[in-house]
Amino acid sequence: MAKYRGRGRGPRYVKKEDPNKINEHITAPIVRLVGDNVETGIYQLREAQAKADELGLDLVEISPKANPPVCKIMDYKKYLYEQKKRQKEIKAKTAKVVLKEIRLGPNTDDHDFNFKLKHATKFLQDGAKVKVDVFFRGRSIIYKDKGEYILLRFAQELEDYAKVEQLPKLEGKRMIMILSPKKPEKKSEKKSS
Numbered sequence: 001m002a003k004y005r006g007r008g009r010g011p012r013y014v015k016k017e018d019p020n021k022i023n024e025h026i027t028a029p030i031v032r033l034v035g036d037n038v039e040t041g042i043y044q045l046r047e048a049q050a051k052a053d054e055l056g057l058d059l060v061e062i063s064p065k066a067n068p069p070v071c072k073i074m075d076y077k078k079y080l081y082e083q084k085k086r087q088k089e090i091k092a093k094t095a096k097v098v099l100k101e102i103r104l105g106p107n108t109d110d111h112d113f114n115f116k117l118k119h120a121t122k123f124l125q126d127g128a129k130v131k132v133d134v135f136f137r138g139r140s141i142i143y144k145d146k147g148e149y150i151l152l153r154f155a156q157e158l159e160d161y162a163k164v165e166q167l168p169k170l171e172g173k174r175m176i177m178i179l180s181p182k183k184p185e186k187k188s189e190k191k192s193s
């Protein structure tokens with residue numbers, strides 16, 4: 001399809017590039033022809049084009065690197081429409097992963113710990129991953145074991161809602177742990193006779 005480019009130098013209309021060569025844009029002299037209502041085989045380009053015209057469809061080069069190139073007789077606009085539709089469905093099915101972050105300190109008291117635990121529980125129930133980190137300020141880096149203890153305690157408190165995806169790991173002045181939500185277990189129903 002041509003798009004209007006507006007005023008200025010250069011051509012006024014710009015042709016949008018098709019992903020496949022179709023009809024008269026195919027340059028190979030001999031092609032392997034496939035498609036519905038067509039006898040598969042090797043044909044001269046003119047013969048293949050005549051067959052496509054006879055059926056009222058397009059000749060589309062689907063495998064240009066094959067020897068000879070493979071062409072298929074099909075309704076090209078319908079093919080592009082179905083491809084776009086498939087891409088949309090695939091995009092809709094892919095779930096977007098949300099990562100929430102919770103920061104603790106090596107000397108976090110119980111009230112703050114429980115408060116952040118409540119937030120993490122809500123995030124996990126909503127289906128988000130939780131990145132918990134302990135930030136060491138200044139000389140508090142000497143309390144690495146305290147930071148690891150807090151993270152492991154955090155994971156233990158959330159074991160009903162989450163599984164540990166990444167164990168506590170020190171990166172610079174931060175110790176990081178990642179929790180991902182547990183999938184709800186399906187209860188098997190027992191039939192009583």
